[in-house]
Amino acid sequence: MKYLFLGLLTIFTVSCNMAQSSVKPTELKTKTRTDYAATITASDLKTHLYIYAGDAMEGRMTGTKGQKLATEYLRNFYMDHGIKSPLEENNYYQRVPKSYFRGKEGTMDSENVVAFIEGSEKPDEIVIISAHLDHVGTDSSGNVFNGADDDGSGTVAILEIAQAFQQAVKDGNGPKRSILFLHVTGEEIGLYGSKYYTENPIFPLENTVCDLNIDMIGRIDPKKADNPNYVYLIGSDKLSQELHDLSERVNKKYSNLELDYTFNDENDPNRFYYRSDHYNFAKNNVPIIFYFNGVHEDYHKMTDTPDKIEYDLMEKRTRLIFQTAWEVANQEKRIIADKL
Template sequence: MKIFLYAFLSSVLLCCNSTSKSTGGEKTNLDYAETITAQDLKNHLYTYASDEMEGRMTGTPGQKKAAEYLRDFYKKEGIKAAKEDGDYFQNIPANFFAGRNNPKASENVVAYIKGSEKPDELIVISAHLDHVGVDADGNVFNGADDDGSGTVALLEMAQAFQQAVKDGNGPKRSILFLHVTGEEIGLFGSRYYVENPIFPLENTVCDLNIDMIGRIDPDKASNPEYLYLIGSNKLSQELQDVSTEVNDKYTNLELDYKYDDPNDPNRFYYRSDHYNFAKNNIPIIFYFNGVHADYHKITDTPDKIEYDLMAKRAKLIFLTAWELANREKRITADKA
């Protein structure tokens, strides 16, 4: 009898659930992921990696212009500055760039969406805004893949989260959109951030760092639907498990961990901004398409980017951030 009643009740519940789903029109994480489009990424990147930005060398007028482009985007979207004074720039004094020839002041660009239920817990999504400038003959290094791709992916993700906020579906935990400067000259912007964090590092759940997601490694030509993930289980198995589940459920990219091999001579784990978070025992994932013939050359231009693939990779990262921000339990550094 008890069993019968339970079965009866669950069938009623199932019925009502599915009814409300089909008529309610409630938007889901996938609806927001769909707002990240190849065309939007392309539009941003053709400006962000244009000659006008003069290769975005740290501290130069071109880099400042790039920082302003990011700030203006967040302002227009109604996404707030991370700092309480409303300034989107985290200013870094010239003397922080020690060991550099003729060091110049620069800035990180930092925007923020406050969590609706656990605002003190913070998910960081990062990409570096700078590149390597101009060569002696005046040729511009556009850095479309490095790291224009990560930068504009961050903009599209921020816009997707902000749409969710507008619909009353904003993330439970807070999200920090962190555009760091000075990466190419020694990971300075991310180091400055962790030494001068805007939010306490102990409340920082993880950093999802994106550095080059718009191209295809020649080794992967036969299966371009891949992405290298680096360091994803180094401090937290839970983080890698979440990442894998999200990919299996929604994006089905081949997640390639070959650069996690401790004997890999490239040592990529130590070579981008996530490392400054990892040093502070904050779990990280570094998303990377691998190197290619145009890496750090003047030929890293926006016409060579695979925009559909880049959109798919950006969706994976967005949906991973969504899960990390909304799941019941905060992931922990279970291996730290």
């Protein structure tokens, strides 16, 4: 009986060791930033965009019913994913009063949508990821200008980036610095939402590390048709050489897109540097990067629809922005504006 017991004990021990050794290495591995970037998918971007740039949103003109539906979609996303507001509980709206839209007849009260992940080590240092939530509405016949690329693409990219960071938080790998996900209103009528934020910041602008602004990342500039694996970068070196170098380094390591600086030229006749929401941060000495795919034949037309979006390419661009935000939020030293 004694020997039988020892035999059974030996079998049991061997079985346990075999069971432990059968655990796959990936099951024991701590998740990395690349794992979180991989949660950003073309499929999820497409699902969001077909809703956000659908006809029901009526072109998202500032202050209209369609724009209110759009902000509700964003708010519900953040609530559903447990990403908190930096304002009072469950209030994700920074109100922009009607009176602020000076000279814009018919414009009603509007709102920026804000969501927030607090940093684990440097919570007072804020990284902003921004995009404008509005578009140009409908025409006199009721035709909808969907604005899938402009700027539905930037808007839903932020949602996917936020979800990736939130998963990192759940896994105990949250960012060292805080991240503000900022969806601004009134861009199409004069950059009003971002202007309002910089004049009424939720967090002091001197504590704002940088603004990564996304405005149109879902299409291909006809001039780049032969090499579509690109994104235009504007402004990365205007205020901070350090931010520019970080951006280049992250892209080379994780994304390998062509970073095209055509529109970063001081003599660019399009003056894109001055035409999206990052500019209101740059005016306040906050380093910025503007991510952009260039204009195309559907720009500000009814034909800017979700079926025209290059979702696989949009996935790559969104992952690059996530990786850049991750680096800015987690490196030891805060980047500085070194070119003032």
